[in-house]
Amino acid sequence: MSRVTKALEMVVGAYELGQYDSNVIGMAAEVIAEEEFGMKKAPRGMKDVDGTWFRDGRDHTVQVKAWSEDRVKTYRQFTYFRLRENALPDVLLCILVYCSKPGYEIIYNGSPRDVGYVEKNGRDRVIRFSHMRTPEEVASILRGLGVEEKVVRPRRPNASRDPKAPVVESDSRKPCSICGVSFPVEEFHYGGRTTNSYCTSCCKLHRQAYNRGGSEGTRLFREEMRKNWKN
Numbered sequence: 001m002s003r004v005t006k007a008l009e010m011v012v013g014a015y016e017l018g019q020y021d022s023n024v025i026g027m028a029a030e031v032i033a034e035e036e037f038g039m040k041k042a043p044r045g046m047k048d049v050d051g052t053w054f055r056d057g058r059d060h061t062v063q064v065k066a067w068s069e070d071r072v073k074t075y076r077q078f079t080y081f082r083l084r085e086n087a088l089p090d091v092l093l094c095i096l097v098y099c100s101k102p103g104y105e106i107i108y109n110g111s112p113r114d115v116g117y118v119e120k121n122g123r124d125r126v127i128r129f130s131h132m133r134t135p136e137e138v139a140s141i142l143r144g145l146g147v148e149e150k151v152v153r154p155r156r157p158n159a160s161r162d163p164k165a166p167v168v169e170s171d172s173r174k175p176c177s178i179c180g181v182s183f184p185v186e187e188f189h190y191g192g193r194t195t196n197s198y199c200t201s202c203c204k205l206h207r208q209a210y211n212r213g214g215s216e217g218t219r220l221f222r223e224e225m226r227k228n229w230k231n
């Protein structure tokens with residue numbers, strides 16, 4: 001059995017034991033980087049770099065980011081990570097590792113400088129799923145995970161607008177207050193009216209967060225989601 005197959009089966013096994021897959025997906029992603037991309041592992045304890053690989057006559061530093069299937073199902077097009085801007089690797093390899101079956105998907109393999117944006121503090125680069133793939137590709141990968149999702153290119157935050165002012169766009173769209181994406185007002189049905197402030201998919205995730213962790217769970221969910229677009 002190949003090392004990759006072994007690693008992917010460990011992820012599935014860890015998930016079956018009780019959603020322990022997040023403990024092993026980093027390992028699986030590094031094994032994929034070694035076996036499929038020829039990455040040489042960095043010595044233990046090295047920060048910001050997981051390894052190096054040789055391309056075009058020189059060694060490139062590589063950072064491997066692993067996403068679990070559950071994480072992507074929860075945060076969808078907004079799944080993200082941060083990299084320290086002053087310690088960017090030459091290559092960013094982002095891998096979605098499945099837990100319902102042995103398998104993975106390469107989300108990104110390229111320069112981290114070409115994706116995401118630098119936060120106002122200048123220290124961190126935020127990179128989202130929707131920054132690394134086209135809306136069509138994101139939607140297709142999400143469909144593969146059983147998530148039907150309207151993938152919209154995230155709006156750039158508009159600095160001139162009062163953040164508290166309700167925004168209803170000319171074609172009767174308004175932004176969801178959780179994910180920040182604009183949808184037609186019909187998306188916000190609530191008791192026969194269209195005054196809900198959460199879009200349909202955020203509503204559903206909000207309910208799930210409540211079932212898992214009560215009002216503290218929903219508060220954390222809203223906070224985490226808003227971090228993705230409010231800055």
Ligand SMILES: [Zn+2]
Pocket residue numbers: 176177178179180181198199200201202203
């Ligand atoms: Zn939403």
